[in-house]
Amino acid sequence: MRVPSRLMFGLIASTLTATAFALPGGGGGGSSPNPSISAPAFDAAQTYREALDQLKAGKNAEAKVSLAKLLKAIPRDGNIQFLAGMADAGLNDLKGAQGHYEKAVKYEPKLVAAQQQLAITYAKQGDRPKAEAALAKLKQQDAACAGTCKDAQTLKEAVGAVEAALAGQTATQAGSSLLFASAEDGDHAYLDAVGLINEHRYEDAITALQRARDSFGAHPDVLTYLGFANRKLNRFDIAETYYRQALAAAPQHRGATEYYGELMVERGNLAGARRMLAKLDAICNFGCAEADELRRWVEAKRAPAS
Numbered sequence: 550m551r552v553p554s555r556l557m558f559g560l561i562a563s564t565l566t567a568t569a570f571a572l573p574g575g576g577g578g579g580s581s582p583n584p585s586i587s588a589p590a591f592d593a594a595q596t597y598r599e600a601l602d603q604l605k606a607g608k609n610a611e612a613k614v615s616l617a618k619l620l621k622a623i624p625r626d627g628n629i630q631f632l633a634g635m636a637d638a639g640l641n642d643l644k645g646a647q648g649h650y651e652k653a654v655k656y657e658p659k660l661v662a663a664q665q666q667l668a669i670t671y672a673k674q675g676d677r678p679k680a681e682a683a684l685a686k687l688k689q690q691d692a693a694c695a696g697t698c699k700d701a702q703t704l705k706e707a708v709g710a711v712e713a714a715l716a717g718q719t720a721t722q723a724g725s726s727l728l729f730a731s732a733e734d735g736d737h738a739y740l741d742a743v744g745l746i747n748e749h750r751y752e753d754a755i756t757a758l759q760r761a762r763d764s765f766g767a768h769p770d771v772l773t774y775l776g777f778a779n780r781k782l783n784r785f786d787i788a789e790t791y792y793r794q795a796l797a798a799a800p801q802h803r804g805a806t807e808y809y810g811e812l813m814v815e816r817g818n819l820a821g822a823r824r825m826l827a828k829l830d831a832i833c834n835f836g837c838a839e840a841d842e843l844r845r846w847v848e849a850k851r852a853p854a855s
């Protein structure tokens with residue numbers, strides 16, 4: 550696996566540029582702008598931002614349509630499932646909200662806001678056993694955190710909100726950190742993440758990338774970096790999920806295609822790696838660094854040991 554190299558992140562404003570460390574091949578299909586101004590063929594990030602704006606404005610029906618577009622392409626994204634649940638809840642469709650929250654918790658088990666809203670939704674529907682079971686899970690996480698983890702305050706507030714709902718009181722709505730995550734915050738988190746990857750601080754990079762994902766949703770560059778960082782930690786199944794999500798959002802994304810192919814080589818799936826290489830050769834009519842690098846991986850795997 551290559552060591553991240555130095556690349557330029559060009560910004561639209563001609564008077565402003567930012568230098569950052571990025572994966573060769575961009576981790577996002579070559580030298581690319583920050584997520585807030587990057588525009589893949591299917592602009593999942595823009596649709597996600599539109600959905601956030603619609604939810605903030607109370608336009609739940611419009612948000613539901615925007616989120617449905619995203620879920621059609623990327624159904625296993627916990628953040629999107631959670632926001633779709635919020636849109637349904639805003640339309641007083643508690644059953645629909647419950648379904649989305651349950652999927653959000655399944656795909657993102659540590660998404661505290663989704664756990665909170667799922668428990669509250671159970672309580673609102675009179676399903677006290679399920680609400681209490683969800684509360685117990687939150688309390689377990691809170692006890693394990695012991696006030697020292699990054700979600701300490703969020704967990705404390707979630708436990709209180711669910712207890713209030715079970716007592717028949719008005720519960721605090723979760724999700725504000727998602728709804729008010731700005732594009733600027735996302736860019737900063739993204740640039741922090743690629744710097745951390747360059748320093749081989751992969752766990753910290755994942756945390757920063759999750760903050761970026763709050764702002765940009767299923768942005769292929771962010772997802773590709775999440776795949777890369779998890780792959781470096783030998784979490785191959787998780788890495789594959791992120792690569793597949795990146796390619797669902799942007800099917801011709803060169804960085805995700807290359808790194809998915811490299812992961813296949815690492816897992817002994819040379820046939821799959823060759824398919825990724827053939828795809829890159831088709832995308833890059835005149836050749837590209839991503840195809841050249843993946844070709845080296847495939848040929849190195851095929852070469853007999855000396």
